[in-house]
Amino acid sequence: MSDKTTMRQPLDEVPPPAVAPLDPRLLVREEGLKGYLTEFKRKLKGGELGSLPVILALVIIWTIFQLKDSLFLSSANMVNICYFMAGTGMLAVGLVFVLLLGEIDLSVASVSGLAAAVFASLSVTHNINAWVAVVLTVLTGIAIGAIHGFFFAKIGVPAFVVTLAGFLGWTGLMQWLLRGTGSLTIQDKGLLHVLGQRSFFMNQSIAGAYILATLGVGALLVGSLIDQSRRRSAGVPFRPTGEILVRTVALAVVAYVAAYVLNKSAGVPNALVIFLATLVICDFVLRRTTFGRKIFAVGGSIEAARRAGINVAMIRIVVFAISGGFAAIGGLFLAGQTYTATLQAGTGNLLMLAIAAAVIGGTSLFGGRGNVWSALLGMLVIQSIQTGLDLLNMDQSIQYMITGAVLLAAVVVDSVSRRTQRSSGRA
Amino acid sequence: MSATPVLALRGVSKRFGAVQALTDVELEVHAGEVVALVGDNGAGKSTLVKTIAGVHPVDEGVIEWEGRPVHINRPQDAQGLGIATVYQDLALCDNLDVVGNLYLGRELLRYGSLDEVTMEKRSRELLNTLSIRIPSVRIPIASLSGGQRQVVAIARALIGEPKVVILDEPTAALGVEQTAQVLDLVERLRERRLGVILISHNMADVTAVADTVHVLRLGKNNGAFPVKGTTNEQIIAAITGATDNAVTRRLARNAEATQ
Ligand SMILES: Nc1ncnc2c1ncn2[C@@H]1O[C@H](COP(=O)(O)OP(=O)(O)OP(=O)(O)O)[C@@H](O)[C@H]1O
Ligand SMILES: [Mg+2]
DSSP states (O other), rough: OHHHHHHHOGGGGGGOOSSSOOOOTTTOOHHHHHHHHHHHHHHHTTTTTTHHHHHHHHHHHHHHHHHHHHHTTTTHHHHHHHHHHHHHHHHHHHHHHHHHHTOOTTHHHHHHHHHHHHIIIIIIIIOHHHHHHHHHHHHHHHHHHHHHHHHHIOOOHHHHHHHHHHHHHHHHHHHHHTTSSSSEOOOOOOHHHHHHOOBBBBGGGGHHHHHHHHHHHHHHHHHHHHHHHHHHHTSSOOOOHHHHHHHHHHHHHHHHHHHHHHHHHHHOBOOOOOHHHHHHHHHHHHHSSHHHHHHHHHHHHHHHHHHTTTOHHHHHHHHHHHHHHHHHHHHHHHHHHHHHEETTTTTTTHHHHHHHHHHTTTTTTSSSSSTHHHHHHHHHHHHHHHHHHHTTTTOOHHHHHHHHHHHHHHHHHHHHHHHHHHTTTTO | OSOOOOOEEEEEEEETTEEEEEEEEEEEETTTTTTEEEOOSSHHHHHHHHHHTTOOOEEEEEEEEEEEEEEOOOOOHHHHHTEEEEEOOOOOTSHHHSHHHTTTTTTTTTTEEEOOOHHHHHHHHHHHHHTTTSTTSSSSGGGSHHHHHHHHHHHHHHHSSOOOEEETTTTTOOEEEEEEEHHHHHHHHHHOOOOOEESSSSOOOOOOOOEEEEETTTTEEEEEETTOOOOOHHHHHHOOOEEEEEEEHHHHHHHHOOO
């Protein structure tokens, strides 16, 4: 036993160093631009593609459509893209939550169609106040999602089967609500007025777009600097000021150019403003709250999450409820585009577009990896394709085929990058 | 040593379908005591740990906490009592980083949102005391080596204020230096008057830090020995059952009587 005691030293004789010496094998980024470049190359090889494939895809798509039709990059068309992407985008936001669990919700499109019908029948047929009807509609979506979540989490039915059943069932309920007339006209008031095609931030004032851009850029800069100073005083690694400036400038360029372009036409659609605000809130929830952390944990390892004391069933039910809620909100956005609730709402390729948007933007189908900004990036790609094909008067058959191909491409990129990350130890 | 054990198992049994994994198991852990749990592969050690930790509830028998019977049906119940567990299969989330895993389920908050800075600072300090080198506490667990993951799992058990710490083969994947640190840590836990259950196949580790050795064989108690005055051969005989005769049984009985 004495050989053991000589091997071990009491802790007080070896005080732990205040700052751990860096592992010499850890690749630390070199200073300056060259350092960024080498790190960038290393990340690419390791499958950490980030937003790069999406941005590349966006550039290619915009170039092709611009060559085919010079109106594509016009201010009016950009306003169009921004306006129309918000509705499907809301569905994609809800899907991001579900995908982070490693599950899928196939009912979002039909729930969105049902939501439009519910809203119309409440506000038109039953004459309920437009704002109250909005709240009731969203609550309906949340309840529907919670039902899906219950069957999945408590009964143990696979999520894709539950939501596939929901897909059919809720479409049926929508048709039943619209029986006879086949469509209901929604009044241009309340939230639906704000979501309309002619509703712009600050009444089309030039200042509106720039105020939004400044808000975003300022929030990023101030937030980064506060974080940096807290980390510095706590003695943990922090982002160098140079890097913060580069990121801020990059966002500023994108934001102000977007503001300028949108202002050349009518400004920022209110639907887009709500969509962006939703993304900011959801991003905060996912990355900065215990609830968000639990979602990632369940998506990473159900058993580890359970043993850490997380109520896995509850998280699952809440996440599906969130997805249902966003599907209903998205349904109101889509209804606001035409001020009608029709039998066609939520049909066609809407579900595929929403899933594709989330996955294209970089949220993994395999759970545990992704963020809500992927809904924005993915929707930019999807809506650009939709709008571009519309401009070129492409037949719907062609649109379906292209949507299918784009979804497949996104999933392939996701699968390949997951495999590469596995082999380089990052998944 | 206090009179009432902080944790006691009375006649605990556990079945998995046709497998009777545990039969009438008795175990006592006092504050400030290190209990080693040894036994061959498949003896039921991890199963015992999981019943205490609430991963799967007991079929029969009673778990007593500070003298009172308690029901541990979920991991939350065990955590609520003050039982921290390092599982043999580690149970970490591959997609979360080291800080995220360490604080999973116990995140520190600041104005209602996650206090990443403080969590990161404390994580680094905690890992330093275990003298493990981890490239960065911000990389996903997936990119760590087996031993590094094991240390993260051990560190995880020390966050919060446990009264009993259960370590299921904590040094299985560790190097010489890290093993020594973990054994040091076990001794520090004893000094802080925590109860420790240590599972290990390494007799040297067991005899170095444990006060009592409980042997499990085919899901049943097969003797409890005070480390002082017991030879490795006696323990090994109880583990393998090779010399399962009157002499060893008598020794085991005596050991239990003197406890
Ligand atoms: N979830 C389970 N389902 C069915 N049988 C199980 C389960 N977990 C354990 N067992 C069985 O219970 C018995 C005890 O297993 P346990 O993991 O507790 O052994 P152990 O003592 O920890 O072994 P080792 O030293 O190899 O870790 C084994 O026969 C095993 O097959
Ligand atoms: Mg085991």
